[in-house]
Amino acid sequence: MENSSFHKVFILTGLQQSGRNKALYFYLTCTLYILTIAMNVTIIVTVRVDKALHEPMYIFLSNLCVNGLYGTVGFYPKFLIDLLSDVAVISYPQCVTQTFVIYTSAACEMTTLTAMAFDRYVAICRPLQYHSILTSQMVLKLLSLAWFYPLSVTLTVVLLSVRVPICGSFISKLFCDIPSILTQGCYQTTTNRIFGIFIMTGQVIQVLLICVSYAQIVRVCLRSREGRRRFTQTCLPHIIALFVYILSLLFDISYSWAYITNLPIALRNVLGMQFVILPPICNPLVYGLQLPQIRTAILKTYLKLKVSKNKCNNRRCC
Template sequence: MQQPLENESSVLVFTLSGLNETMENRYVFFSFTTLFYPLMVFCNVTVIFTIISHKKLHEPMYLFICNLCVNGLFGTSGFYPKFMYDLLALDHVISYVGCMIQIFVIYSSALCDFSTLTVMAYDRYVAICRPLEYHSIMTSQRVFQCILFCWLTPFICMSSLIILIARLTLCGSTIEKLYCEIWAVAKLSCFSTTLNNVFGYIVILAYFGHAVLIFCSYIHLIKKCRKSIEGRHKFIQTCVPHLLSLINVTTALLFDVLYSRYGSRSLPQSVHNFMALEFLLVPPILNPLIYGLNLKTVRQQVIRLLFKKQVGISE
C-alpha cells in the first residue's frame, strides 16, 4: 500500500526498515560483520597484491582474477560500512543522494562480476581451443579492452537506471530492505514505472544472457577437453573455479532480483534479510578463496607472500 502523497522535493531521506525486527540481535550481527568484512577485504587484497607484485602472474587469466577481486572490494564498500553503522544506530536512514550512490555501487559491481566472468570465459576458450594463437589474440591491448568493457558497460547501464529513478515522483520514503535497492525505490513511485521496468528487464536479460553464453561456451570446452588428458587437466584447473564463481554469482543475483520483484511478505524478516544479502556475502569472499587456493601458481605466491619472513624465503 502506498503512503500518503509527498512532494518530490520533500523526499530527501529514506528510512531502511530491514533491521527493524532483528534489532535485539544487532550486537551479534555487528560482531559477525566486524570479523567477516575485514576477512573479506584481507582475502581480496592479498590476491590483488600477489598478482600485481609478481611478474609471472601478469597473464590475462590472473589479471582478470585481480579485476574480479577489485570489483568485490568496490561492491562491498557500498554496503558494509553503512550496514555496520546502522547496526549501532537507533535510526536507519540514508540521504537521497547516498541512496542513489549505494544503488549505483552495489549493482554496477554485480553487473561487473558478470562482465568479468564473461571475458574470463573468452580467455579460457582461446587458451584451450586455440593455444597456438593465444598470445597473438590475448595481447595487452586486448586485455585492457576487456577490463574496460567489464567496468564501462555496467557503469553506463546503472547510470541510465539511476537517471530513470531520479525522474520519479515518490509517494513514500520507507525502503523495506537493509540497503537501497532499485526495485524498492521504484515501488515508492506515485505514478507508472513502466519505462524503468522495461529498461531494468532489458539489463537483467542482457546480463543473464552473459551467463547463458558462458555455460554454452563451457559445454563446447568440455567436448574439446575430452580428447586429451592435458586438456582435461587444464579445464579442471582453470575452468572449474570459474564455473563455481559463475554459478554462485548467478544464483545469488537471481535470488535477489526474483525476491525483490515477487517475494512474499509472509516470510520472516531474517529470511528476507538473508535473501537480500546473499550476493553481498558469498561471492566477495568465495572468489578470492576459490582462485587463491585452487590455482597452484597463485597459491604458491600467496604462501610466499604471507610466510616468507617466518620461513626465510627470499623473493
Template structure:
C-alpha cells in the same frame, strides 16, 4: 507527497529485526568485512607484485577481486550497514539511496561481465591454444577489462537517472539497503521508461550470461579429447565455474525474493536473502582462486615462507 523532491529520506524497515542482536550482528559484520578485505587485498597484491602472473586470466581474477573489494563492491554496502546496526533510527537520504543503488548494481554487473570475459579467455586458451597469445594479448585484455567496467557504469548511470526522475509517493523500503526495484515500487508516476530499460538490461545480461555456458560447452568438448586438456580444464576452469555458481545462486535468490517474496517470511530470513550475494561471493571467490589456481597458490606459499624466514 506530490513530487520526488518532497522525499528527503527513506526508512529501512529491514533493520527492525536486528534491534535485539545489534552488537552480535555488528561484530559479525565487522569480522566478515575484515575477512573480505584481507582475502581480496592479498590476492590482488599477489597478482600485481608477481610478473609471472601478469597474464589475461590472472588480470581478470585481479579485477574480479578489486570489484568485490572496492567502492563498487562491498565498500558500497558494509560501512553503511554496520553504522545502521548501531543506530536507533534506520534511514538513508534520497541521494544516498541512489548512490547505494548505483554501487550495488554496478558491482553485480561488473562481476558478471568479468566472469564472461574469463570464460572467453579459457575458451581461447583451451580450444584455440596456438592463437591464444595473439587473440588475448595484454593490450586487448586491457581494452576488454576497461569495457567490462565502463559498460556497466554507463548502464547504471542511465538506470539511476531514470529512477531519479520518478515522482515518489512513499518513503518506506522493506529492506536493509536501497534497491532500485523497491524505489520504483514507491513511484506514483509512470514507470514505463524504467520497465523498458530494465527489460533492455535484462536482455543484455542474459546474452552475457548465456555466453558463459556456451563457452564451457566448447571447453568440455575440447578437454575430453586429451588428458592434458582435462588437466588444464580442471586447474583453470573449475574455480571459475564454482565462482559463477556462487554468484548466480546468490543473485537469483535475491532477485526472486525482491519481486516475488512472501510477506509472511520472517524478517531475519528476508535480511539474509538480501545480504548473502554481497557477503558470500566476495568472501569465497578469492579463497577459491587462491586455493585451486596452481600459480597463485604457489606464489602465496612462497610469500608465506619468506615471511616466516624473516621472522
C-alpha cells in the same frame, strides 16, 4: 526530479525486529567485512607482485577482486552504522549512491566473468593463437569494457529511476536498490520497465556466452586426461564463481522482484544480503583454494615479506 526528493529520507525496516541481536550481528558482519577485504587484497597484491602471474587470466582475476572490494564499500559501512543505530535511516542521495555502487559491482562481476570465460576458451580451444589474440591491448580493451558497460548501464537506470517523484518513506530491506526506489515512487513508468527488461536480456546473453564457451572447453578437455586435469585446475573455479553469482542473483530476484511476504523477515534479510555478500568473499576463496599458481604465489609473497621484515629488524638492531 522534484527538488523535494533530494531532501527525502528513507527508513530501512529490515533491522526493526533484530532487537538485542544487533550487537552480535555487528561483530559477525564486521568480521566478515575484514575477511572479505583481507582475502581480496591478498589476491590483488599477489598478482601485482608476482611477475609469473602477469597473464590475462590472473589480471582478470585481480579485476574481479577489485570489483569485489568496490561492491562491499556500497553495503558494509552503511550496514554497520545501521546496526549501531536505533533506527536505520538513509537520505535519498545516499540511497541513490548506494544503489549505483551495488548494481555497478554486480554488473561488472558478470562482464569480468565473461572476459574470463573468453580467455579460457582461447587458451584451451585455440592454444596456438592465444598470445596473438589475448595481447596486452586486447586485455586492456576487455577490462575497459568490463567497467564501461556496467557504469553506463547502471547510470542510465539510476537516472531513469530518479526522474520519478518520491512519495514513500519505508524500504523493507537492509539496503537500497532499484526495486526499492521504484516502489517508493508516486507512479510507475513504462520506460523503467522496458529498460529493466533490456538489462536482464543483457545479463542472460552474457550467461549464454559463458555457457557456450565452457561447453566448447568441456568438449575439448574430455578428449584426454591432461585436458581433464587442466579443466579442473583452471576452469572449475570460474564455473563455481559463475554459479555463486547466479545463485546470489536468484536470491535477489526472489527477494526484490518476486517479493514473498509469507517468509520470515530474518530469512528475507538473508536472501537479500547474498547479492552483495556472497561473490566478494567466495571469489578469492574459490580461486585461492583451486588454483595452485595462486596458492604458491601467495606463499612466496608471504615469505618475501617475512624475509624483508626480518632484514629491516636486523638492520635496526645493528
